[in-house]
Amino acid sequence: MNTSNQLKMTVYSALFVALISIGAFIAIPIGPVPIVLQNMFVLLAAILLGPVWGITCIGVYLLIGLAGLPVFAGGTSGIGKLFGPTGGYLLGYLPAVFVTAAISKGLGKKLSGDIIAMIVGSLIVYAVGVPWLKVVTSMTYTKALTVGMYPFIPGDGIKIIAAAYIAKSIRPIIKL
Amino acid sequence: MALIPFAFRPGKSALHLLDARLKFFLICLVSTSMLSASFVPCLIYSLLLILFFNLARIKVFQLLISMKFFLLLLGFIFLARCFSTPGDTLISAYGISISRLGVTTGFLVAFKFLLVMMTGLLFSGTTRPAQVKGAVQWFLRPIPFLPEKRVAVMISLSLAFMPIILKQNQKVADAQAARCGNLEKNPVKKIIRMVLPLLKKIFLCADNIILAMESRCYTEDRTDPEFQPSGKEPSFLLGSLILAFVFIVL
Numbered sequence: 135m136n137t138s139n140q141l142k143m144t145v146y147s148a149l150f151v152a153l154i155s156i157g158a159f160i161a162i163p164i165g166p167v168p169i170v171l172q173n174m175f176v177l178l179a180a181i182l183l184g185p186v187w188g189i190t191c192i193g194v195y196l197l198i199g200l201a202g203l204p205v206f207a208g209g210t211s212g213i214g215k216l217f218g219p220t221g222g223y224l225l226g227y228l229p230a231v232f233v234t235a236a237i238s239k240g241l242g243k244k245l246s247g248d249i250i251a252m253i254v255g256s257l258i259v260y261a262v263g264v265p266w267l268k269v270v271t272s273m274t275y276t277k278a279l280t281v282g283m284y285p286f287i288p289g290d291g292i293k294i295i296a297a298a299y300i301a302k303s304i305r306p307i308i309k310l
Numbered sequence: 311m312a313l314i315p316f317a318f319r320p321g322k323s324a325l326h327l328l329d330a331r332l333k334f335f336l337i338c339l340v341s342t343s344m345l346s347a348s349f350v351p352c353l354i355y356s357l358l359l360i361l362f363f364n365l366a367r368i369k370v371f372q373l374l375i376s377m378k379f380f381l382l383l384l385g386f387i388f389l390a391r392c393f394s395t396p397g398d399t400l401i402s403a404y405g406i407s408i409s410r411l412g413v414t415t416g417f418l419v420a421f422k423f424l425l426v427m428m429t430g431l432l433f434s435g436t437t438r439p440a441q442v443k444g445a446v447q448w449f450l451r452p453i454p455f456l457p458e459k460r461v462a463v464m465i466s467l468s469l470a471f472m473p474i475i476l477k478q479n480q481k482v483a484d485a486q487a488a489r490c491g492n493l494e495k496n497p498v499k500k501i502i503r504m505v506l507p508l509l510k511k512i513f514l515c516a517d518n519i520i521l522a523m524e525s526r527c528y529t530e531d532r533t534d535p536e537f538q539p540s541g542k543e544p545s546f547l548l549g550s551l552i553l554a555f556v557f558i559v560l
Contacts, residue, residue: 137529138524141520141523141524141528142520144460144463144464144467145467145516145519145520145523146513146516147464148463148464148465148467148468148471149467149468149471149512149513149516151464151465151468151471152467152468152469152471152472152475153471153475153512155468155472156315156316156472156475156476159315159377159379159380159476159479160379160475160476160479160504160508161379161382161383162497162500162501162504163492169497169501170379170383171501171505174501174505190464194461194464194465194468197461197465198465198468200338201334201337201338201446201449202334202337202338202340202341202342202429202430202433203337203430203433203434204426204427204429204430204431205430210341210423210426210427211337211341211426211430212338212341212342212345212426213338213342214341214342214345218345281394292497292498292501293501295498296497296498296501296502296505299498299502300501300502300505300506300509303506304506304509304510304513307510307513308513
């Protein structure tokens with residue numbers, strides 16, 4: 135990768151770190167409950183930046199949170215959060231971003247391919263997050279799924295469809 | 311007028327002049343030790359935070375106004391704890407009961423989240439992105455195979471982007487509201503109409519930053535920033551260690 139392209143990817147990755155970090159502040163009121171866009175920006179980072187820079191972006195985001203800046207969901211931070219009940223969702227971002235980016239690239243960065251990639255990515259986040267939640271809180275799998283996955287599926291579906299259309303419109307602008 | 315969270319505000323307070331490396335260590339220490347804290351130490355810490363915000367000339371109330379969605383989220387966390395924590399029943403109606411323990415733990419958890427958030431905002435409000443970059447680089451240098459300079463640049467750039475994104479988001483939201491965009495019922499369209507203009511604007515801003523960096527012959531091999539300790543570091547370190555001890559013990 136030449137220096138100019140590396141600089142471009144560094145700045146774009148930093149931009150996505152900022153978007154993911156403040157995703158909890160960007161809320162869109164849909165019905166009585168506002169939808170926060172943090173996980174949508176994670177998936178967008180994967181399909182727009184690719185596997186390597188996507189993982190770098192999530193790694194830096196986790197590092198900022200570990201250092202104590204309030205960037206994790208709910209404005210929290212610190213090593214305690216990473217190893218707490220919801221830490222699995224945060225760590226799940228790493229494999230999710232890699233797989234999402236790889237599938238999107240493999241399917242030719244098309245709208246339908248992006249949607250499939252993001253569905254798989256979301257499932258990976260839950261596949262890491264829900265068992266983690268179960269182990270840390272000593273819940274049953276049924277309860278862990280009830281509090282840690284089912285309520286978020288409709289919102290995730292909406293965000294995935296929106297993210298696919300957003301990626302389609304943004305790609306020609308950023309020329310990646 | 312609401313303040314933009316995460317934006318650096320110039321000043322000459324003790325926190326502004328404190329070594330950024332120590333500030334990093336302190337927020338890490340405070341946010342981790344606060345996990346096991348009870349209500350009274352949290353209340354004392356909140357008063358200390360208000361004092362430091364005042365000394366740094368950052369208006370807490372205006373900052374809270376700009377975080378109204380975050381406060382709403384804290385409200386949800388409080389309610390979730392109220393309804394899900396078992397214990398002595400405080401209120402019971404229509405088959406739903408709220409326990410006394412649920413109310414107290416819910417309030418404490420929400421209060422701690424708010425304090426961690428405000429601590430981080432105090433840090434970003436009193437530390438220049440260049441100082442953040444220097445501190446991150448200093449901490450990451452001993453770790454092998456990690457491009458510490460690039461990571462430090464990414465962190466300082468992302469801290470610089472955060473207030474820009476929040477400002478642009480507010481502008482897009484106002485523009486949408488002026489065009490009755492808030493009446494849109496389709497959630498997918500609603501998200502696209504909010505996020506697409508925001509991303510277009512901030513990617514344009516990112517392109518300008520890339521151009522500016524390239525035109526100044528940016529390379530990763532630059533002279534590292536010098537740290538200038540203010541002399542108050544030992545007192546801040548001692549104070550924070552006492553605070554962490556109080557959080558853990560009381």
